[in-house]
Amino acid sequence: MNFHTRKWIKPEDLNPNETLFGGRLLQWIDEEAALYAIIQLENPRTVTKFISEINFRSSAKKGDIIEIGIDTIGFGNTSITLCCEVRNKMTREVIISIDKIIMVGLGEDGKPCKHGKTKKEFVKDRLAK
Structure with a gap:
């Protein structure tokens, strides 16, 4: 993965329990998944279709540095399926894991469009072509 x-946990990211607010973390994950999918599908009109069960395994507190990991599981005709893990940068303790996030590329008409992708690509490899 x-x-x-990386995100630095600040006071405005905390819940009343003084730990990282889950909603804030999910916002960051959704944004990271969207950016990753946009780059993979080469389509800026990529949206979140589905997020599977979210497993909150530990928490983060003010001052912690977390890192968000995204990886490709597979490709559909119009979609890319991802998984996610968030961990504490210093301790490597997993904070959250999500087994499946499905992102769909849309055409100009707002409907899903085929992308023709079958494997993960890196921008540096595209630029070398």
Whole structure:
């Protein structure tokens, strides 16, 4: 799994229990998944279709640094399926895991469109072509 994004937990990210608010973390995950899918599908009109069960395994507190990992599970005709793990950067303790996130690429008409992708690609490899 590639961990692309790090977040520093600040006071405005906390819930009344003084730990990371789950809604804030899910917002960050959704954004990270969207960016990852947009790059993979090469389509800026990519949206979240489905997020499977979310497993909150531990928490983070003010001052912690977390990192968000996204990986490709597979490709559909119009979609990409991802998995996600968030962990504490310093301790490597897993904070949350999500087995399946499905992102769908849309056409200009707002309907799902075929992308023709079958494997994960890296931008550096596209630029080399």
